[in-house]
Amino acid sequence: MQWADWPGKSPITPDSAEHPAAFHMLDVAAVAERLIAPFPITAPLRDAMVVLAGLHDIGKISESFRAMLREGVSQPGFRHWELSEALFYVEDARIAARLGGTPRVRQTLYAAAAGHHGRPSDHMLGGLPPETRPPRALRTALQCVGEGRDPAARLIDAFCDLWPDASLDGLSLADATTLSWWMAGFCTAADWVGSNPKWFQPKTEAASLAAYLKQTHVIAAHAVAEAGIAGTAARVGGLFDFELRPMQAACSTIALSDGPTLAIVEDETGAGKTEAALLLAHRMCLAGKGRGMFFALPTMATADAMFSRASRIVGRMFDNPFVTLAHGRAGLSVPFRDLVQGSRTGGPGEITSSDWLAESNRRALLADVGIGTIDQALLSVLPVRFQTLRTYGLSSKILIVDEVHEMGEPYIAEELAALLKMHRAAGGSAILLTATLPMKLRSKLLATYDGASDATTYPALTIAGGAAITQFPPEGRPVKGPVTVERLDTSADAVTLLAKMAAEGAACVWVRNAVDDAIEAVEVLRAEGVNARLLHARFALCDRKRIEAEILARVGKNGKDREGFVLVGTQVLESSLDLDFDVMLSDIAPIAALIQRAGRLWRHMDIRPASGRPVPKPVLHVLSPDPAQVGDDRWLHGTLGKGAWVYAVADVWRSAHALFTQGQIGTPDRQRALIESVYGTDAEPVPEALLKAEQDKYGKDSADRGLAWHNIVKFSDGYRKAGRDDDDVNYPTRLGEEARVLCLARRTARGLVPWAEGEGADAWALSEVSAHRKKVDALPLPDQSSLDIMAITKDWPEWKRAQIRVCPVEEDGGICDGLRYDAECGLVFSSPSVRR
Structure with a gap:
């Protein structure tokens, strides 16, 4: 032959x-x-x-x-x-x-x-x-x-x-x-x-x-x-058995434009935007605009939650679809692993996955339905290896991006705009979900599909270049109404309030801007006799999953034994968990974050109406200095400590000024005005003491925007000229302080074992925790060349040994001088010399 x-x-x-x-x-x-x-x-x-x-x-x-x-x-x-x-x-x-x-x-x-x-x-x-x-x-x-x-x-x-x-x-x-x-x-x-x-x-x-x-x-x-890449077809029929809420009904009837379509869904937190998006995506698929969907979320935690939520409905949307979870820890998701390992019978409404798809996040975007972090989609516009595979995989999908307001920072906003342009050029349609989208960012995103709108009404459902729905009938269910805003001067006031409200049977939460401040607050509350729980991003994954499950069991949608429960957390509470509290405290933060946090206050009114709450009305207590008294650019520091460094001070001051002037987070029709009072063109000028800080922020934003323009692939040049295969590390999807991963271990008579229960790669992965690289690397971490650690890392690839440090945790929680770990407090920096 x-x-x-x-x-x-x-x-x-x-x-x-x-x-x-x-x-x-x-x-x-x-x-x-x-x-x-x-x-x-x-x-x-x-x-x-x-x-x-x-x-x-x-x-x-x-x-x-x-x-x-x-x-x-x-x-x-x-x-x-x-x-x-x-x-x-x-x-x-x-x-x-x-x-x-x-x-x-x-x-x-x-x-x-x-x-x-x-x-x-x-x-x-x-x-x-x-x-x-x-x-x-x-x-x-x-x-x-x-x-x-x-x-x-x-x-x-x-x-x-x-x-x-x-x-x-x-x-x-x-x-x-x-x-x-x-x-x-x-x-x-x-x-x-x-x-x-x-x-x-x-x-x-x-x-x-x-x-x-x-x-x-x-x-x-x-x-x-x-x-698992043969494709599927949209099924005809209804998706939900419940009465549709106003935005959901709008998504089931709005006229769709010809060709690739972009829809933006703007509604308050807890209004059922996820179900609205699924209804709209289903209609788009039936109209021939896609043969599947990819649901992009801001974090792994939100992706995990959405996977469990959407998996229950996508079998009604498509004929026996293959479904994947796409993020760096997808293999640790028990629901996803069960799906991959399950047998396929082909029965009506069945969903499944495949070993081939599960082997790589790159392949995950080829599945009929993908649920993952926004990073997996953004990599398709960066010059990294096999970014074109992601482009191809997304092209047949309805791209649904949730929590779009979290992508307003200049770098990621430019990436998102480029992603939408690329997706449209490939014939794809998209749906964006948000509760707090500034008009400027909305205009930028609508323009990617040649759309424009200056309508200020809220809620709103907008089709780029097409129809818009801005008038919605009142809901036929209990609503919480306006959220009153009250300012607290000191952390001591916050502790006193939480102790009092918990004693009266209220489920309480305090959202802090910084992990160290959250740890400190819990320690003070516990010293006052309040058995407060703690949740932040500096827990080993096994502990975080355990704590999240315990919190959901107490103050989730169907939580039990919630009376007197107190939780202190960080930004992880803004979007990752469906929680419902009677009383909320929050550190002062940008208005978008505060609105998101307030969405966890009196959330499920149909299950827990006002008559069954231990407090008479929803109140957001905000720990903040007085915006009318700004002496210098360290206006925040005396009140918040480390949390004062997290957000741009000009945005925080404008948020405080607008919030305390209005005295409430009003009904949905007032929300747009509140957002624009901080981010709009007519926003209040900052005090003179904050002008330099605002100018510095403007310079940083311009630099970040320029970096995005430099990093994003020049699609107009074509693959021959602009195609690359750089490492993901060189072209990040997000900017921020670089993280160091610590792999926690316990000492036993047979050597080091994972902090998490079990053995093997999964147990070691569940034992990982991340923290700022500069803070961690400044400490005398355990010697990685020691025999017990080398026994663990000897077969690791070089990149893994470079990025991860194995850290035995002693019986007293110590890791090294200045660093300890506790299953209920997380990773704690205890040396003042390394704390900011």
């Missing part, structure tokens, strides 16, 4: 056969046919993309690649995928005669097909020159190909014969440039499935390429389905 002398893969075992490159390329082409079928692409262009995707590894028909597989000789200068693009260029006339298209259109797609390993080749940056003589890079490439050139040319012809109607004619350069990003990810997905020996076993003979393609079509159909 003429193709047997050009291997595509080494034998899996010493006694097995090589898999010819031609067969591997047909495997990938067969997978590509399955993947591309549901997309609205004309048949000739679809076939042309299948041909190019199949020929992605044409560079394996080369002497250098064959020598590498059979003799262990490293490839000189060009790797096989770089040779693929070079051969495309060398055989451009042959390809042009069969596929058509302009030279620049073909070159744009050559780079996308060949660059399936995460980036385009550096060798062909200049493209194909008009003169006949090939450039130096091509001459070098041809030397690597050697006697493979003629077989490679014949294989190109053979592929074109198998798809005789394939054509690039009519594809403009602008469309090809946009398509190049999608195609690079499409080729990667097809190659990853087509390369998997679980499905595509090595074969050495076939009657013809056409005969081999026929048999691998059957295998490809099975492989794509088992991998």
Whole structure:
């Protein structure tokens, strides 16, 4: 058989056969046919993309690649995928005669097909020159190909014969440039499935390429389905059995615009925006705007909560969808692991996942339904390896972004805008959910889909460039009404109030801006006889999950034994947990954060109406200095301590001024005015003592915005010019102080064991806790070269040893001088020399 002398893969075992490159390329082409079928692409262009995707590894028909597989000789200068693009260029006339298209259109797609390993080749940056003589890079490439050139040319012809109607004619350069990003990810997905020996076993003979393609079509159909990326269809029918709330009803009836659509849902916390978004996404899918969805949330905790919540309904939305959880700790989610390991029966409403999808967050975005952090989607607009796979995966999904107000910082706001533009260019639709979106940010996001609105009404449902609903009927259920705001001068006042309210049977919470302040507050409350609980981000994951479960059992939606319960927490309480308190204290913070926090006050009025509460009305007590008395730029420090450093002082002062002037967080129709009084163009000028701080903040915001513009991929340049494969660490999705991960351990007679119960990788992962790198690295942490620690880390990859420090916790909680850990208080910095 003429193709047997050009291997595509080494034998899996010493006694097995090589898999010819031609067969591997047909495997990938067969997978590509399955993947591309549901997309609205004309048949000739679809076939042309299948041909190019199949020929992605044409560079394996080369002497250098064959020598590498059979003799262990490293490839000189060009790797096989770089040779693929070079051969495309060398055989451009042959390809042009069969596929058509302009030279620049073909070159744009050559780079996308060949660059399936995460980036385009550096060798062909200049493209194909008009003169006949090939450039130096091509001459070098041809030397690597050697006697493979003629077989490679014949294989190109053979592929074109198998798809005789394939054509690039009519594809403009602008469309090809946009398509190049999608195609690079499409080729990667097809190659990853087509390369998997679980499905595509090595074969050495076939009657013809056409005969081999026929048999691998059957295998490809099975492989794509088992991998969980065959696609699904939206089911017709209702989603919920309860009476819809006003925003939910609006989402079920609003007119949808033609083509890619952006909707922004603005409503108060607890108004049922998640269900509203699911209703709208379902309608979008039924209208052909998507074949699945990706739900993007601000944190892993919110993603975990949404996974449990949405998993109960997506089976009604789609026919037996594959569902994934996408974030750095997804493997520790018991509900997700149960889903992956469960058997698939195909019954109505069933959801499932696959081992293949669960292996990587990159693959997770290929699932019918993905639920994860916004970071997983934002990586598709940064120049990191396989960002195009995320672009491709998202393109068929309705992108739902929750808590958009948390993405208002300049860096992440620019990323979000770029994500929406990219998603729209790929034909995708999106839904944004928020309770507190400033008008300026709303305008920026609407503009990504050519929309605009200056309407100040609230709540609001807005379709970019289309319909809007701003009038909603009153709810037929109890509402908490306006939240009165009262200022407290000192932490001592806060402690006194909490002790008094808890004694009267109220479920109370104090939201602090800084972890150290939260720990200190709990210690003071406990000294006063109040058995306060604590929750913040500096707990080992096992302890945080345990504490969260205990808190939800007490003050969650259906919590029991809530009387007298007291919780002190940080920003993790703003959005991650569905909690309901009778009394709330909060450190002064920007107005958006305060509104979110107040959303956990008197939250479930249908379950716990006013008549059943131990206090007469909802009051937000705010620990804050008087905004009318600002002596210098340290206005906050005497009252908040470390929490004074967390937010920009100008935003905090404006929030305090607006909040205490109004004296309440009013009904929903008053909320927009409150937000704009802080973030709007007519916001109150800050006192002179805070002018420099505001100017410094403006400078930092400008720098962050500039960094985002520098980091975000230049999509208009196309994949050939702008594609990269940098490390995620070099291009973060968020800015902030770098974290250091500590892996906590206990000492036993048999050596160090994980802090979390159990053994193995999961127990060690559940024992991890993060803190600011500068603070941690300034301490004398345990010696990582000690024998007991080396016994744990000896098999770790280098990157993991560089990022994580194993820290044994002694019986008294000590880790080192200045640092200790307690299961009920978390990681505590005890040395004044390292505390800010």
